Amino acid sequence: MISVLVVDDQQLLRQGLCSLLGLSDKVEVVGQANDGVEAMNWLRDNPNGADVMLLDIRMPRMTGIELLEALNKANASIPAIPTIMLTTFDDHENLMGALRAGAKGYLLKDVSLETLVEGIEAVNAGESLIQPAITTTLINSLQGLNTSCDEPEPIEPLSSKEKEILRLMASGCSNREIAGALYKSEGTVKNQVSTILAKLGARDRTRAVLRAVELGVIS
Numbered sequence: 001m002i003s004v005l006v007v008d009d010q011q012l013l014r015q016g017l018c019s020l021l022g023l024s025d026k027v028e029v030v031g032q033a034n035d036g037v038e039a040m041n042w043l044r045d046n047p048n049g050a051d052v053m054l055l056d057i058r059m060p061r062m063t064g065i066e067l068l069e070a071l072n073k074a075n076a077s078i079p080a081i082p083t084i085m086l087t088t089f090d091d092h093e094n095l096m097g098a099l100r101a102g103a104k105g106y107l108l109k110d111v112s113l114e115t116l117v118e119g120i121e122a123v124n125a126g127e128s129l130i131q132p133a134i135t136t137t138l139i140n141s142l143q144g145l146n147t148s149c150d151e152p153e154p155i156e157p158l159s160s161k162e163k164e165i166l167r168l169m170a171s172g173c174s175n176r177e178i179a180g181a182l183y184k185s186e187g188t189v190k191n192q193v194s195t196i197l198a199k200l201g202a203r204d205r206t207r208a209v210l211r212a213v214e215l216g217v218i219s
Contacts, residue, residue, distance in 0.1 A: 002124050005031040005050035007039040007067070008086070009059040013109070017054065017086075024117050027052075036062025040070060043078050050081060052120050055103075057087040057094050065094075068101035082123045099206060105129035122174065128204040156199040158217060165192055166218050170209045 004027050008014040011034075018029045030050055033039035036059060042049070055064040062070070064085055071078055084105035085098045095106055104123045107116065119129045158166070161182075168178045175193060179186045193205065200215075202208035212218045 001025075002027045002120055003030040003049065003051045004028065004120060005033065005039065005042065005053045005081070007033040007036070007053060007059075007064070008056040009035050010056075017109075020113050021116070023113060026117055027120055035059040036064065036067035036070070039067055040078070043071070043081065047079050052124050053081045053083045054086050054120075055083050057085055057098065065097045065101050068098070068103060072102060082126075084119055084123055084129065099210075104204070127174075128206040155201065155215065155217075158196065158199055158212075162192060162196050162199075163218060165189065166196060166209065166212050169193070169196075169205050170212075170218060 031042050033042050057064040082104045085103045122129045175189045179189045197208050200208045200211045202211050
């Protein structure tokens with residue numbers, strides 16, 4: 001059972017989300033907070049209390065991004081917790097801010113229970129997660145912003161197969177889905193994804209996709 005902390009300033013939405021998650025036998029809501037300040041206090045008082053945090057972006061007093069930045073500065077005094085940002089907005093500025101602050105996932109609030117639970121499981125397992133629709137919005141935004149004259153740092157060339165895997169990653173496919181699409185074992189795909197991350201100098205799948213778009217490796 002994966003324990004979850006839910007942080008959202010809108011009480012009805014927060015309680016509705018908790019009730020929805022209560023229908024799953026894979027996750028358990030162990031705490032709630034109204035904003036970033038309450039969440040910071042909860043995490044300080046319950047250092048081992050949650051495996052994953054579901055965090056709203058726009059909140060009074062302390063936003064979700066500000067909370068992640070504060071947790072980064074807290075270092076070891078408050079243990080890091082894998083975080084999925086939940087929002088009704090899909091603009092690239094919020095997404096980039098959340099990723100820079102260390103968010104591992106980014107989902108819109110209208111996701112189904114199945115998608116949300118799968119996201120919690122993925123983030124808890126150390127993976128990154130962004131809905132395909134959001135990834136498309138971000139990629140389009142980045143392509144529009146790529147007008148700098150600065151030459152990007154060179155990377156080790158990717159094979160055609162690695163580029164194909166990258167495109168599937170950009171569409172939101174998991175390792176299992178990629179394996180099925182390419183008729184490979186999940187273990188093989190996992191190893192290839194690790195190689196791709198190393199070549200791109202990225203620490204997770206999301207940043208690998210963004211880096212590949214920035215360099216023009218995929219479009």
